[in-house]
Amino acid sequence: MGSNPTSSALKNLLQERYLSLARKYRPKDFEEIFGQEVAVRILQNSISTKRIHHAYIFAGVRGTGKTTAARVFAKALNCEKGPTISPCSKCSNCVQISSGSFIDLIEIDAGSQTSVEDIRAIKEKAIYPPSQGRYKVFIIDEAHMLSNSAFNALLKIFEEPPEFDVFILATTEPHKIPETVSSRAIRIDFRKIPKEKIVERLKIICEQEKIDCEDNALNLIAEEGDGSLRDSISILEAVWMFSGEEKITQSAVEKFLGIAPRTSVYELFKSIINQDIKKSYEISQGIIERGYNIRRVLKDFAEIIKDCVFYLEGIETEREDIKRFISETNLDVENAMRIYNALIKFEEDLKFSISDEVAFKMIVFKLCYLNRVKSVREILEKMSLSQNTQFQEPDKIFSSIIDYLKETGRVFLAEKVSSLKYEVKDSLISFFTDDVKLAKAIEDIKKDIEEFLFTTKKVQIKIRVERESQNSIDVEKMLGDDFVKIEGVEEENIW
Numbered sequence: 001m002g003s004n005p006t007s008s009a010l011k012n013l014l015q016e017r018y019l020s021l022a023r024k025y026r027p028k029d030f031e032e033i034f035g036q037e038v039a040v041r042i043l044q045n046s047i048s049t050k051r052i053h054h055a056y057i058f059a060g061v062r063g064t065g066k067t068t069a070a071r072v073f074a075k076a077l078n079c080e081k082g083p084t085i086s087p088c089s090k091c092s093n094c095v096q097i098s099s100g101s102f103i104d105l106i107e108i109d110a111g112s113q114t115s116v117e118d119i120r121a122i123k124e125k126a127i128y129p130p131s132q133g134r135y136k137v138f139i140i141d142e143a144h145m146l147s148n149s150a151f152n153a154l155l156k157i158f159e160e161p162p163e164f165d166v167f168i169l170a171t172t173e174p175h176k177i178p179e180t181v182s183s184r185a186i187r188i189d190f191r192k193i194p195k196e197k198i199v200e201r202l203k204i205i206c207e208q209e210k211i212d213c214e215d216n217a218l219n220l221i222a223e224e225g226d227g228s229l230r231d232s233i234s235i236l237e238a239v240w241m242f243s244g245e246e247k248i249t250q251s252a253v254e255k256f257l258g259i260a261p262r263t264s265v266y267e268l269f270k271s272i273i274n275q276d277i278k279k280s281y282e283i284s285q286g287i288i289e290r291g292y293n294i295r296r297v298l299k300d301f302a303e304i305i306k307d308c309v310f311y312l313e314g315i316e317t318e319r320e321d322i323k324r325f326i327s328e329t330n331l332d333v334e335n336a337m338r339i340y341n342a343l344i345k346f347e348e349d350l351k352f353s354i355s356d357e358v359a360f361k362m363i364v365f366k367l368c369y370l371n372r373v374k375s376v377r378e379i380l381e382k383m384s385l386s387q388n389t390q391f392q393e394p395d396k397i398f399s400s401i402i403d404y405l406k407e408t409g410r411v412f413l414a415e416k417v418s419s420l421k422y423e424v425k426d427s428l429i430s431f432f433t434d435d436v437k438l439a440k441a442i443e444d445i446k447k448d449i450e451e452f453l454f455t456t457k458k459v460q461i462k463i464r465v466e467r468e469s470q471n472s473i474d475v476e477k478m479l480g481d482d483f484v485k486i487e488g489v490e491e492e493n494i495w
Contacts, residue, residue, distance in 0.1 A: 021237045022230050025205055027068050028089050028098060030076070034201050034229060035193030036065050042188050043073050044085040052077065052135070053186045054161035057143075059174035060190030063228030066170040069190070070139045071097060074105050077166065078133035093133055104130040104137065111142045116149040123157050126165050135166050143169035144176035151178050158184040192227025195219070201229060202236055211240055213248040220253045258293035265300045266325060272339070272367045273329045284364045294360045295350070298343060305340045309333055339367055394424035397453065397461065401429075404452050413441055421468065427461055432468040439465045 027033045030040050039058075046052055058066040072087070075097045079087040087094050096102040106125060108118065122138060130136040140146070146154070158167070158181065169185065171177060199215075199222045206213050213236075221239065225232030235257075239248055242256045254261070264287060271279040287297055307322045312333045317323070325331070346363045353359035405414035421432040433439055446463040453461045 020234075021205060021209070022233045025201075025208075025233065027065070027072060028075075029087055030072055030085060033065050033069055033072065035197040036069065036190055039065075039069060039188045039190055042186075043069065043076075047076055047083050047085050050083075052083070052166065054163075054165060055158055055167040055185035056169070057174060057177065057182060057185045057187040058168060058170045058190060059187060060172065061192060061228060062172055063225070063230030063232075064190040064193060065229065066190050067139065067141055070137075070168040070170060071105070073168070074102075074135075074137040074139070074166075077135045077137065078102070078104065078130075083134065096132075102133065104133040104135070105139070106137070107139045107141065109141050110145045110150075114145055114147050114150060116147065116153050119146070119150040119153040123153060126157055126162060129162075129164050135164055137166045137168065139168045139170065141170045142172070144171045144173040148178075151181055155180055155184075193229050194227075195222045198222040198225055198227075198229055198232045202232060205233065205236065209240075211236075211248065214250055216250040217248045217253045220250055220257075220259075224253075224257055258291055258296065260287050260290070260292040260297050260300070262300065262321075264292075265297060265304060266321070268297075268364070269301060269304060270325070270329055272364065273331060273335070275368050277365065277368045280364050280368050281361070284361055288357050288360065294356050297360075298347065298363075302340060302343050305336050305343070309336050309340070312336070338370055342367060342370055394422075394429075397424055397429060398422055400453065400456065401449055404449060410445075413438075413445075417442065428464060429461060430464045430466050432466050434468050 030044055033040050056070075058070060060066055075087040075089070075094050076085060077083050078093045078097065080091040080093055081088050089095070089098065093102060097105055100107075106122070108122065126136065126138065128136075154167075155178075157165075161167075167185070169177065169181075174182070174187065199218050202213075202218045202221065205211070206218075217239070218236075221235050222232050224235055239253055239256050243249075243252050246252075253259075264283060268280060268283045268287070271283060287294070304322070304325070307317060307319060308326055308331055311317050311322050311326065312331070342363070346359070350356065350359055402414050402418050405411070405417060416435075416438050417431065420438075423430045423432075431439075431442060442463070442465050446465075449463055450461060
């Protein structure tokens with residue numbers, strides 16, 4: 001009889017099937033877990049001292065080894081030579097745990113199994129002793145996604161846990177786990193893995209897989225991984241496929257990730273500081289047309305600002321490009337911080353933007369104008385009047401108020417107020433208008449104006465708005481929902 005063709009094809013498929021690097025180099029014991037010394041030590045000590053808790057919370061960003069550590073812990077508890085901090089990885093239990101077929105290791109994805117019925121099914125399994133191993137281990141991944149009713153059902157298991165059960169809740173958002181549950185578990189934080197550790201691990205993989213890769217390229221991959229070893233390995237694998245048989249260079253990684261050349265980012269920054277809107281637009285348009293990663297451009301932008309601020313504050317740097325850039329642009333700390341704060345705000349706005357490209361162009365445009373907005377200190381220095389504590393001339397006070405409105409960007413309001421009649425008497429300046437909206441606008445900022453006048457003139461001046469005509473105006477009726485009563489001020493004094 002001939003061989004079964006279906007069986008033969010399946011055998012060939014299994015033999016030729018490619019295993020991703022992240023899975024191939026997944027740690028099989030505690031010694032292989034990189035960059036999580038604290039977490040590993042806690043788990044090893046709990047085994048060596050025989051203080052096995054019934055519940056653990058593994059908290060940390062993605063790709064830091066939470067689920068892997070949970071499986072290694074399950075292997076250490078159920079190894080035929082254990083419980084041991086060094087599972088053999090050869091016995092039947094260890095092999096089955098590694099392959100995911102161990103009957104007493106139950107893994108649940110809370111992202112898709114969030115209902116109370118799913119937890120009740122776990123509860124039914126938890127009451128029975130393990131069939132094959134020493135402990136029955138439940139790993140609940142993305143535990144923060146469980147429903148409230150599911151957490152309540154889980155709480156009942158935690159309150160009276162069988163001695164052979166171990167629950168491990170892996171989560172990227174531990175604050176979403178109810179305190180009633182978290183207080184009954186030991187929390188272990190999986191921190192972001194240091195860049196040096198990730199590079200060290202990537203070098204080992206490159207040696208094993210015979211991947212020719214520059215050190216600068218590995219550093220860039222580790223930086224892009226942002227503390228996640230799994231993400232870094234996945235990026236390395238993708239760049240490896242992108243490069244083919246060629247050596248993986250820094251430029252190849254930059255091209256794959258869509259990273260704009262640092263010179264382009266510097267030129268964009270320089271044009272923004274120089275308020276050159278046309279050049280800023282051309283550079284930003286070029287970045288978009290070349291398909292560079294906009295978020296990465298902004299990240300590099302923020303990194304340059306950070307390095308500039310540190311250098312300006314006296315922290316020495318070996319980067320000649322930073323020194324040269326500051327020398328060419330005359331950048332100061334105050335301006336750098338204002339640009340940085342605008343970038344941080346833009347990062348939040350980007351989440352709700354219709355188009356990243358449009359949002360990127362608009363932030364570049366705003367940053368060009370940001371330099372034109374005077375800081376409070378500059379306004380005070382420019383408009384600082386006599387330090388004489390005596391009351392100033394009425395015209396000077398009025399002019400100072402108009403200048404203040406213009407300098408703080410309220411140009412339209414300044415034009416309106418400049419046309420009003422006013423009266424200065426006994427530390428009180430009164431504006432006369434029948435325009436209800438204008439009156440409310442002045443009321444909204446009068447505290448700021450009074451504080452400004454006190455700072456610059458060293459005198460207490462109060463502002464009041466009164467109606468110009470004798471006809472009564474029903475402010476509340478005209479403004480409707482926009483009307484806000486001012487506490488402690490009678491209605492007749494609002495005008």
